[in-house]
Amino acid sequence: xxxxxxxxxxxxxxxxxxxxxxxxxxxxxxxxxxxxxxxxxxxxxxxxxxxxxxxxxxxxxxxxxxxxxxxxxxxxxxxxxxxxxxxxxxxxxxxxxxxxxxxxxxxxxxxxxxxxxxxxxxxxxxxxxx
Numbered sequence: 224x225x226x227x228x229x230x231x232x233x234x235x236x237x238x239x240x241x242x243x244x245x246x247x248x249x250x251x252x253x254x255x256x257x258x259x260x261x262x263x264x265x266x267x268x269x270x271x272x273x274x275x276x277x278x279x280x281x282x283x284x285x286x287x288x289x290x291x292x293x294x295x296x297x298x299x300x301x302x303x304x305x306x307x308x309x310x311x312x313x314x315x316x317x318x319x320x321x322x323x324x325x326x327x328x329x330x331x332x333x334x335x336x337x338x339x340x341x342x343x344x345x346x347x348x349x350x351x352x353x
Contacts, residue, residue: 225250225342227320232347239310239351245303245320245344255323256332259292259305261316261349271318272305273332281331286314310351317346 231243243259258273258281272292273281280292289309295302303320324334324341334341 225323227322227342227344229318229320229344229347232318232349234350234352235310236353237310237312237351240306240308241310241349243305243307243318243320243347243349245305247301247303247320247322247342248299250301250322250342256326257294257301257303257320257322258332258334259303260319260321261314262319263313263316266316268319270333274303275332281333307349310349312351315349315351317348319346320344 226248227245229243229245231241233241235241256273256275259271260268261271262268269283271283271286272290274292274294282290289307291306293304307314321341321343324339327333327335
């Protein structure tokens with residue numbers, strides 16, 4: 224059974240930092256993309272950062288220079304991280320990790336817009352507020 228479990232969310236002041244973690248178990252990830260997504264109340268889900276099997280990374284314009292995605296491999300388990308610095312109130316959202324979704328074909332590990340499928344975690348809430 225494939226499982227993705229996120230952690231690390233919380234309340235942080237503007238300008239602060241958080242590090243999100245995602246543990247992926249039960250899945251052979253070596254040839255796939257994996258990424259972080261977020262959804263704020265009343266807004267559509269958006270891709271935040273992605274990393275492919277070769278370690279290439281891709282970021283949404285809104286987080287470039289502030290967020291860093293990384294991963295560590297272990298036996299049958301993948302650890303995915305998102306280091307978030309210089310956080311802004313507009314970064315407030317539920318953050319999800321996901322993999323094995325349908326790609327949009329643009330070569331940046333981003334998913335198709337509608338019903339990408341795949342495996343998703345339950346999310347971790349990030350709130351940026353003073």
